[in-house]
Amino acid sequence: MLSFRNRIEKNDPEIIRQIAQSTGFFDDNDVQINVNIAENLLNQKDSNHKFLFADYMNKTVAYVCYGEIPDAKEGTYEIYWLSTLNEYRGLGIGRNLINKLITKLRKKGAHKIYLKTESKDLYAPTRKFYERCGFKLQAVLPGYYDDFDSCCIYALNLDERDSWGFYPEQYGAAE
Ligand SMILES: CC(C)(COP(=O)(O)OP(=O)(O)OC[C@H]1O[C@@H](n2cnc3c(N)ncnc32)[C@H](O)[C@@H]1OP(=O)(O)O)[C@@H](O)C(=O)NCCC(=O)NCCS
Incomplete structure (x- = not known):
């Protein structure tokens, strides 16, 4: 059973290191x-980044790091980092995590989510x-x-x- 949590915990910097690696x-x-962002959040030295974690059977298997872009129009967010633990990739966890984030941000009145990724071949599956x-x-x-x-x-x-009247995350919910 997949569950999600926002709250960052003491062991998360190390968990994030392991997932990213x-x-x-x-x-x-x-x-x-990634680890520094998590540590700064734990030490309350950062208010621009947030994490959403996906836990599967009490094990954290994926995370997304995101935040509202300070100098953009209100409600404009960026996904800064995203990773699924290697042996859990391709199982739908990343998709569920992004859907959860979209639902969450929409409730907060978000209008747009940006992200940057790379053009090299390694990132073709990511794109x-x-x-x-x-x-x-x-x-x-x-x-x-x-x-x-x-x-x-x-x-x-x-x-x-879209032309069918659905919002993007509803595809995920329907699958
Ligand atoms: C990108 C990433 C977070 C996706 O998470 P995931 O849990 O593996 O993704 P899912 O299993 O939910 O896949 C969702 C969709 O992406 C597609 N997808 C995932 N991995 C894929 C691959 N290797 N090749 C082609 N498509 C792929 C799936 O087909 C799926 O689409 P579908 O549900 O319509 O069939 C994960 O693969 C990852 O950590 N990659 C390495 C790090 C990375 O690239 N991070 C983002 C940096 S910008």
Whole structure:
């Protein structure tokens, strides 16, 4: 049974380290950025980032780190980091977590969620994942991460219904 929690707990920085490392997508610096955000939140030194965790049978198996973008229009959020523990990938947990986040943010009056991801081949499944979650590619910043690795900016417009009258997360709920 999958459950979700917002509250960050003492062991979460280490859990986040293990989940991020397990994916094989992030270098040590990226992993440490995730851990530092969690530690700063625990020490109440950060109010711009939040986490939503997915727990499966009392084990934390995925997390998303997000926040409201301070200099953008009110209700504009960004997903900063997202990972599912490697052996739990492809089971629908990431999709459920994003759906939960969308529902939560919509209740808070959010209008838009942005995220940045990479153009290199390693991230092709990640881009596919976001597209399946309803995000649309908005812009590409060439050479942002590396000479041949561009930044792909995706957005989900929470005010938009599709041509069937459904909001994006309702696809997830129907499956
Ligand atoms: C991206 C990530 C968070 C997705 O989480 P997940 O739990 O594996 O995703 P799900 O099982 O919920 O998959 C949801 C959808 O994405 C698609 N998807 C997931 N992994 C995929 C893959 N390897 N190839 C193609 N599609 C994939 C699934 O087909 C599924 O779509 P469907 O439900 O319509 O069939 C996870 O794979 C991950 O941690 N990846 C490495 C780190 C990463 O890229 N983080 C994001 C950085 S921007």
